[in-house]
Amino acid sequence: MSALLDIESSAVVPAVLPHIARVTLPEYAPKVLSGLMCFPAVRLESASVRVLIPDFNFGIEGTVVQFRQDTDAGQIFIRVAIDANVEANIEFAGRLTEHESSFEIAQVSFRLAPTKDCARDDFVASTLNAALALSQRVHFQMPEGGLDLALGFDLPLIEISRLLQSRQTSHRLMTIERATGIRFDLPQGGFSGTDIAAIIFVYRAIVDRAFTYHLINGLPIVIEADEEGAKRLRSLQESRVIGFGPEEMSRQLLGVEIPLGRMTVKILDPYIVEIDRVREEVAQGDGHPVTLLFRSATNQALFELPEAPRLPPNSWDARIQALIDLERELDSRLIERYHALAAGSLAGLTDEERKRVTTRPQLNKPSLMAILKGKVGL
């Protein structure tokens, strides 16, 4: 077995990464907060639409590509091209005013989704959906229609979190595509732990070039059971870092082989598995090969891939760059909501009450058995 195979099979086992399902983009029913609620009953194909998200100091403009009006049913539908392959479908429910010159909006439904299944479009759609959900107020304007609505979007935190995970994966894939010139088809059913591990690994090789990553199974070195082998074993035991390579490296990513150039792996906090057995074997002195398995006590190694593909300068157009730049704000707004709920779960309680509600229940073994038998649902 070549050293390359050793490194590849051992170093990148994604044993700890869970499957990530493709996110279902939300269908919002935003609250109409304020603003002009009259919608002129004129045809608005090709009209421009602005979506302004003041909390993020961000706005995006699109064009109406379809306008449909059903006066009897009190519905207006517009489809807006937000990006090359991302559209917003918006339905207004309400009624025409007495003079039939405008439409009084009572309810809105809103869905923003890609029309193609590729990383860039998924990135745009998941970023915008997350930004809408994390904003207090979003303005939806159609200057030609005299429309300026303030809408309040709402989404459970877990769904916002999944949008941000989807955004992160798409951003990484988009980066890999840009650096390698390869286009990936996104898997319909979601990303396996192996997919996610490969995406992270290749992305970091491109962006960081030297990075710490998990190393679970360890890497082998073969020495001989003789005096020279014993000397080498002592020297290896004293090493703080054990290096492997350089070897040519490539990773299989969504069915495509990505060449990454030569790779060096340095095991951090190394130790030799079953060192006593190894010592005994080497002490036999008969020259037979002895395999040492190096693992990391902290399950990590430094991976260096200086020849990995590079992201060209100015890789992104202004719109994508602006969406990339929203990351910090998106993260910070989401986590603040989590912290607020965590703090709220003890808010308003006296110190005594807090102490009581946070004391873990004292149960004995029979109580546990009752729980496990389903008397208490878990």
Added chain:
Amino acid sequence: MTEPPPPGTSLVLDTDVLTHWRTGRPNVLRAINDYQLEFKGSPALTSFTVFEVLCGFEKEAARSRVLLDSNRRAREDFERLVDGCEVLHFDRGAARIAAYVFERIGKSKSNEKWADVLIASTAIAHGYGLVSQNKKDFELIANHLPAGQTLYLTNWQP
């Protein structure tokens, strides 16, 4: 055996760390911020931890006979927090691990540490690392795991 979670490992909170989050302990808030940057969400909870916290609220409700507004609002926020987290269930895989440990850890320990056994088993069965400040007890549990199973444990100490 316990090992530090490899980089990139999803984490689940033990009940004690969840309590520190709720009381706003700075090191836990910082660690959760860092976790969010990497994983784009909150650490997970086990269904057993949810049970333990709900017991706290139920204890108050039973004690005061009527549910006080403050208690009700606090509980609602907790329920919404749980809605926002992945909740790892005590499933068949976890049951196998827990049963194995339970019958090997010793009678007094199994009486005393059963909650921790269920939480550790759930974390392992789902491939998550566990954040707990109760290192000693979880190391004891980890010493009685079935062959080939590892508990990835970290404590987020300040």
